[in-house]
Amino acid sequence: MIIATWNVNSIRSRMEHLLEWLQNFGPDVVLLQELKCQNEQFPAEPIEDLGYNIAVHGQKSYNGVAILSKTPIEDVVRELPGEGDDGSARYIEAVTNNVRVASVYCPNGQDIGTEKFAYKMNFFDRLKIHMESLLTYEEKVVIAGDYNIAPTDDDVYDKVKFRNRLLTSPEERGKYKALINMGYIDIVRAMNPADKVDNTSLFSWWDYRQGSWDQNKGLRIDHLLLSPQAADVADKCGVDRDLRGKQRPSDHTPVWCQI
């Protein structure tokens, strides 16, 4: 089965691209972020017509995450347990086809040192606690989404420019590394060692501004983190750059793996 993650930057603005991609690529599970709509505004019908079940955690204007799956979606969880709901729809988890999957939209953080940056750090602490608990079940788990962190200098187009900036600071990278050190596998990087691939081919996000896409000035900030049990049976992965080159694209492109 193929599990893909994609930050669509507004589901309603991206329907044409999404439907075309579902039809042509046909991933079994799709983890979406930045829906920017409420549950009742989610355009479910055309997606269901392509054979997908849907679980949505929407929010007006901001955030919003969803799970699409060709197999039934069970045991849906719509927030990170423990801390209570702060109103941000950034997490949805469920079991489908014997795999526990989650779509996560980690906070951007605005600027280092701001209140929003502190919120981002706290979100990662909460995420870590939850992901740690999931490991104890020894299941196939795939937690994927927009982590808003470029894990290393290999994941940015200019490591000098991005020294200690938002998305690349040591504090942010430490939070990401903590997830990896617990035992989760960044499957795209694991299958594409930095010294053996063209790292720019793994970028998942390009700023809308200053012609970033045309100059391939991108970052790798969308990740699929797999439990050992999932990574053991993973055999393929990829980045669908094509969608970033379309008319009126999302600023992110889909990333996927096959298990």
Added chain:
DNA sequence: ATGGTAGGGATCCTA
């Protein structure tokens, strides 16, 4: 240091 582009939805906020 600033501002550049996009989306939502309200005349600004978030990214």
